[in-house]
Amino acid sequence: MAERSTAAVDVADNSGDEPLTAKADQSTADGVAQKRERDTESEEAQGSGGTERPGKASPPELHSGHKLARRYRLEECVTRLDGFSSWRAVDEKLRRAVGVHLLPADHSRARSVLAAARSSALLGDPRFVQVLDAVEENDLVYVVHEWLPDATELTTLLASGPLEVHDAYQMVSQVSQAMAAAHREGLAHLRLTPGAVLRTSSGQWRIRGLAVNAALRGISSDTPQRTDTEAIGALLYAALTQRWPYDNDAYGLSGLPKGVGLIAPDQVRAGVHRGLSELTMRALANDGATASRHETPCTTPEELVRAISEMPRIRPPEPAFTAPPEYQRTSYQQGTYGRQAPRPGATQPVPTPPSPLQSRTGKVLKWAVSALLIAALGLGSWQLADALMDQGKSEDTNQTQPTDGDDKSSDKAKPVEPITIKGAQEYYPDGKAQHPNDVGLTYDGDSSTYWRTYSFNGGPVLAPYKQGVGIVYDLGSTQSLSAASIGLNYTGDHTTVSLYAASSLSSSAPLSSMDEIATATTSGQDLKIAADKAVETRYVLVWITAAPYSGKDEYSGAGYKQAITDVKFTG
DSSP states (O other), X not given: OEEOOOOOEEXXXXXXXXXXXXXXXXXXXXXXXXXXXXXXXGGGGGOOOOEEOOOOSOOOOOOTTOEETTTEEEXXXXXXXXXXXXXXXXXXXXXXXXXXXEEETTSTTHHHHHHHHHHHHHXXXXXXXXXXXXXXXXXXXXXXXXXXXXXXXXXXXXXXXXOOHXXXXXXXXXXXXHHHHHHHTTOOOSXXXXXXXXXXXXXXXXXXXXXHHHHHHTEEOSOHHHHHHHHHHHXXXXXXXXXXXXXXXXXXXXXXXXXXXXXXXXXHSTTOOHHHHHHHXXXXXXXXXXXXXXXOOOOSHHHHHHHHHHSOOOOOOOOOOOOOOOOOOOTTTTTOTTXXXXXXXXXXXXXXXXXXXXXHHHHHHHHHHHHHHHHHHHHHHHHHHHHHHHHHHHHHHHHHSOOXXXXXXXXXXXXXOEEOOOEEXXXXXXXXXXOXXXXXXXXXXXXXXXXXXXXXXXXXBOTTTOXXXXXXXXXXXXXXXXXXXXEXXXXXXXXXXXXXXXXXXXXXXXXXXXXXXXXXXXXXXXXXXXXXXXXXXXXXXXXEEEOOEEOOOSSSOSEEOOEEEEEEEEO
16 A cells, blocks of 8 residues: 655653554655655564554545645645545645644544644654644544655655765764653654654754654554664664665665674675664664674663763764865976986086066066156146146135025935834744744834844755745835845844835735845844835835854854844835
8 A cells, every 4th residue: 555644743651661662654754755655564573562453444535625623724645544644734824834644533543643642742842843733623633743844854865875974873863862852751652764754954853753653553562662762773774774674675775684683784884883883783682683792782762862972972074175286397487498407416506596676577677667656656746736726716716606506516415314114023934933022122222122033053044944034114104215224133154134125014925026125244233235226115024044153142042043133224
């Protein structure tokens, strides 16, 4: 049966020591387009001891365009399996993509799916794909979760080859820490496969399927911590070798040769990091497999985290730098062109070079410089005399002629007029607001107050993780706008701000519907933006597309971020 899933959650056992295990099929999706794969029994090779209970209810017959709670519009069915279906949908209230799992309310697993979703939502750990809603309504049970359009699952990354050592180290570190935190709260994953681990565009690793994936498939385990730890070891094995650590093929990876047992990664592929290879074997030590060098096996994610912390830290590779070729002097440049080569062993006299200005070229250069100086002095004297004469004539004219009040030469330049801001609203077309209640602090006349963004891991340019952040200002009526002065809170490399003429005070109008006025970049706290020519508009968008890195402060953590203290427009 073909399967492609947007599963984002797993079910949790209330005991905390007995969550669910994963031996069903690979789940896909949460914002990443996936190829369809056959259902496989590959995860049974992990020795999880899980059991799966098939549901008796039929999946609800829904179609694209159907709305749930007058809010979630179904777009595409990506999985239909064993009584439930998974969809890519749109949250019309917040205008963002989401994932939805659906199953009949009388399904044998409906209650456990709801419980799993609510338990996972309470965790609130950003390292997991978040559950946004869990509802029973109109004979349906549905779970709404995040959709990550910028993330790539590990299955796709491994299709082109093993991960770099540093990437594999980051993956196992972040996944182990996340799962240790989940188990401390009594939650297990139990379907931790290459399809359940995602890398975002900022380099962070996120896990989907905490609790609901196992609940949807009726999976359970008597040793949930052991199951998740072994699954992490299998992920690291695949990341280092591009092979699945069992004798069956799974997730687009070839398995190990049948009958040879579990082989250490550094014996499967040359150049594998020895420390990570040993860590993999310690996590996979189960059902007859032994840890490398007889190290103590890791049976819980917490033990795996401690083992990683005891390893020497693996640093990212240095950027490649190719040295330019060494400069080679030719015989012509050395002054020996056309001369007879000296006899071996003969001592050659070293001629004393003439003084630079005593040679023929030096004399010519001296005369040329002298001529240029004389010409420059003559030209300067002539221009000075001409200017003095013109000034004298002008003074005489002013003394003898009355001033004409209508003379065009007396016109004054049009003064710059400040434009009063009448209102503002935060602009977030992707549905993810920053601090919309603080926009008024940007034009309250107090430089000590400000509106700020969240801290981002990638920068200074915020794309592709975030196209930008900003505020739309209402000038009260159509005004002739020519410049803006923006006060910033954080300095550093670098802040880029653009001005757009908008048609309304909307927080979600497409940026493509607006006209760009001007763009400027700064590393300081004062940014001036001037238009080539004045623009007639009532609404102005201040759009930040790059922000500097700043450390942790009273209100936010370290990262790429910016805050606006003052905004002033002039006509």
